[in-house]
Amino acid sequence: MNKLHDVDLKLLRVFAAIVKCGGFSAAQAALNLGQSTISEQMSQLESRLGVKLCQRGRSGFRLTEQGMAIYESTQRLLLAVDSFCQDADVLKQHITGKLNLGIIDSTISDPASPLPKTTQRFVSRGHDVHLNVYVGSPAELEERVLDGRLHLAIGHFPIHVSGLDYLPLYQEALGLFCGRRHPLFGSKAERAELMEEITENRIVVRGYMEQYDLEHLGVSKAAATVDNIEALAILVISGAYLGFLPVHFAAQWVNTGAMQQLAPVSMSLMSPFDVITRRGVPAPPILRVFLEDLATSAGQETHG
Known part of the structure; x- marks a missing residue:
């Protein structure tokens, strides 16, 4: 066989199934083919290869020496073909x-x-x-x-x-922030000392996290509620409110001195x-x- 064609791959798959099943009769169900068709296809393969692949008759089914060698080569070939098809399917997948x-x-x-x-x-x-x-x-x-x-x-x-x-x-890191005009701006106090002062100040909370924010600040109600972070930042920058902001988002105003994170060690949260x-x-x-x-x-x- 000088060149491998599609028909040869088909015939080799039939041959591999026959060997796996242990004979022509046993392979009929696996291949969904009649015994005469299987015999004809095996004859075609032997003709293409120019060798006798197996002995079949009253003594049963067995591979010839050449047939065993061809079967081992067939297994390697079909495995490589299947692997190629899987890789090609991934590469051609177009979403x-x-x-x-x-x-x-x-x-x-x-x-x-x-x-x-x-x-x-x-x-x-x-x-x-x-x-x-x-x-x-x-x-x-x-x-x-x-x-x-x-x-x-x-x-x-x-x-x-x-x-x-x-x-x-x-997880997103949160901190408690105030604006430059807020009375607590410049404070170095940590949680224990700061908690007493927080209750005297207006608190802005995220509406979807209201109880969470209030509990961490030790207060019973908020003075303002927002549904997004930008609105919360506007109120904090005003200097009239304290509130939790994402540390990464507030950094742009912290760097310019427009905001300060209060008690960064003890009042930080992870969301x-x-x-x-x-x-x-x-x-x-x-x-x-x-x-x-x-x-x-x-x-x-x-x-x-």
Whole structure:
């Protein structure tokens, strides 16, 4: 055999199945072929190879010496062909369509967020995809994932909603901040001393984290409520309020002297971020690939 053709691969697969099953009769069910067809195809293969592959008759089925050598070569060949086909399927996979992603606001400056690396990794695959990105509050993101308007969302979700799957992704560092015009600006006090002064000041809280924020500050009610971080920063910068802000987001004003983090050692918090998807709904290929890249990027962030 000087050249290998498609028909030869087909015949070699028949031969391999016969050997595996232990004979022509036993191979009929595995190949879904009649015995006469199997015999004819084996004759074709022996003719193509120019050797006798097996003995069959009353004494049973057995391979010739040449047949054993061809069978071993056939196993290596078919394994290589199957491996090639699997690799080719991965390479030719072409993901198309729209991916609808939801995120909460003001996370762009967080070095712990895996989203920038995920996006770069995802688009570098060469997929013909269109990204739709929606920025909203945790409650809005949950609602949109539930009704199918978003494929997934990334954010802080303190109360888990039925019908959604929540997968831990990373943690965001929070600190207590005041503006330059606030009476506590310049204070070096830590938690024990600071707690007494906090009760005398106006507190702004995130609406979706109100009880969490109030409990950590030891106060019973807030003087202002917001549904996004930018609004909270505006009130803190005014000098009229204290509030928890992401450390990475507040850094731009801390560096200019417009804000100060109070009691950074004892009043710091970690806010868990999850990725949410709709429970019980098969993920389309475009979502599966993005989630794989997200998991890979999150692992890279965790390990350095």
